[in-house]
Each structure stands twice: as structure tokens, then as C-alpha cells.
Amino acid sequence: MTWHPTTARVMTVALQQASKALREGVAAEQHWHIVAGALDVACAIERAGCVRGLREHLASTAQALQAIRARAQRPTGWRPTPLHYFELDTIGAFVDLHGYQLRQLSRAMPAKMAAKMPARTPA
Numbered sequence: 533m534t535w536h537p538t539t540a541r542v543m544t545v546a547l548q549q550a551s552k553a554l555r556e557g558v559a560a561e562q563h564w565h566i567v568a569g570a571l572d573v574a575c576a577i578e579r580a581g582c583v584r585g586l587r588e589h590l591a592s593t594a595q596a597l598q599a600i601r602a603r604a605q606r607p608t609g610w611r612p613t614p615l616h617y618f619e620l621d622t623i624g625a626f627v628d629l630h631g632y633q634l635r636q637l638s639r640a641m642p643a644k645m646a647a648k649m650p651a652r653t654p655a
Contacts, residue, residue, distance in 0.1 A: 540634035543570065551627045554600065555620060561610035567623065568597050574630045583633045593626040
């Protein structure tokens with residue numbers, strides 16, 4: 533992945549749009565995956581030591597995403613679900629904190645992060 537200043541902006545806009553759909557209770561499964569993917573990137577940034585101190589919040593965001601997926605995933609497919617207050621709060625804060633992380637990255641860090649990211653396969 534080539535890191536360009538606009539990369540952070542594009543990633544942030546996609547995350548904001550996906551989190552808005554989750555917040556409004558109209559999210560498709562793809563919206564959930566965008567937020568979950570951003571969380572993977574945020575965790576890789578944390579592990580790489582680029583921007584530190586967010587581990588607990590990232591863990592809370594992961595728990596919120598798991599709870600959302602558990603409610604929305606049905607045998608017949610994805611069904612949008614309203615979020616609980618703590619999920620709204622956690623995901624909103626995550627969007628802000630991840631935007632901050634992305635703005636702090638140097639051009640050299642994405643390659644280091646990519647090596648530390650786990651593979652994600654759709655469930």
C-alpha cells in the first residue's frame with residue numbers, strides 16, 4: 533500500500549460514512565466490515581507503536597462490534613439493528629481517535645502495520 537496524505541482522508545471518510553450508517557440503524561454488513569477493518573488498522577498502529585495509549589478503547593470498540601454483529605447477523609442474512617448507547621459512544625469515539633492516529637502516521641509506517649495486521653476472512 534502506498535501511503536499518501538489523501539489515503540488517511542479517504543479512509544477517514546469511509547469510516548465516518550460507515551459509522552453513520554451504524555449509528556442510524558441502517559447499516560448493511562459492508563458498513564460493519566468497514567468499521568471492523570478500520571479497527572484492525574487501528575490495532576496495528578497501536579502494536580507498531582506509532583500512536584500508543586488506545587488499547588483499552590480499541591478493546592471496547594471490538595466488543596461493541598461483536599455485539600452489533602451478534603444482533604444483526606441472522607440465518608437469513610444481515611438485518612440492520614439499532615445501537616445501544618454505549619455502542620454509539622464507543623464507536624463515535626473510535627472514529628475520532630482513529631482519525632487522529634491516521635493523521636500522525638509517517639509515510640513509512642503503513643508497511644510496518646500491514647505486516648502486523650491479521651488476515652480477515654468474511655464469516
